[in-house]
Amino acid sequence: xxxxxxxxxxxxxxxxxxxxxxxxxxxxxxxxxxxxxxxxxxxxxxxxxxxxxxxxxxxxxxxxxxxxxxxxxxxx
Numbered sequence: 001x002x003x004x005x006x007x008x009x010x011x012x013x014x015x016x017x018x019x020x021x022x023x024x025x026x027x028x029x030x031x032x033x034x035x036x037x038x039x040x041x042x043x044x045x046x047x048x049x050x051x052x053x054x055x056x057x058x059x060x061x062x063x064x065x066x067x068x069x070x071x072x073x074x075x076x
Contacts (some may be wrong), residue, residue: 001043001044001048001069002042002043002044002069002070003040003042003048003053003067003068003069003070004039004040004041004042004067004068004069004070005023005031005039005040005041005053005057005064005066005067006038006039006065006066007019007033007038007062008038008062008063008064008065009061009063010033010037010038010062012033012076013035015061016033016034016035017032017055017060018060018061019024019040019060020032020054020062021055021060022059023042023057024058025049025056025058026052026063027046028044028046028047029042029043029053030042030043031043031044032053032072033067039067041070044061046066047059050067053067
């Protein structure tokens, strides 16, 4: 399962790296953060914990605006 996480507050590559490290530190998650799009694509293996994702991003200093399922043929 993949999720799209829209993040507010990232302004530079350092911000992008902080969010990436915060998300990748969560068990069962692998993230790819796009600074230009202000979003992260999160691959979830196992249990999905939205609150943990929101907390990790907040502790890194940013805000989660929304989380949605990533759908489409590119997920194959």
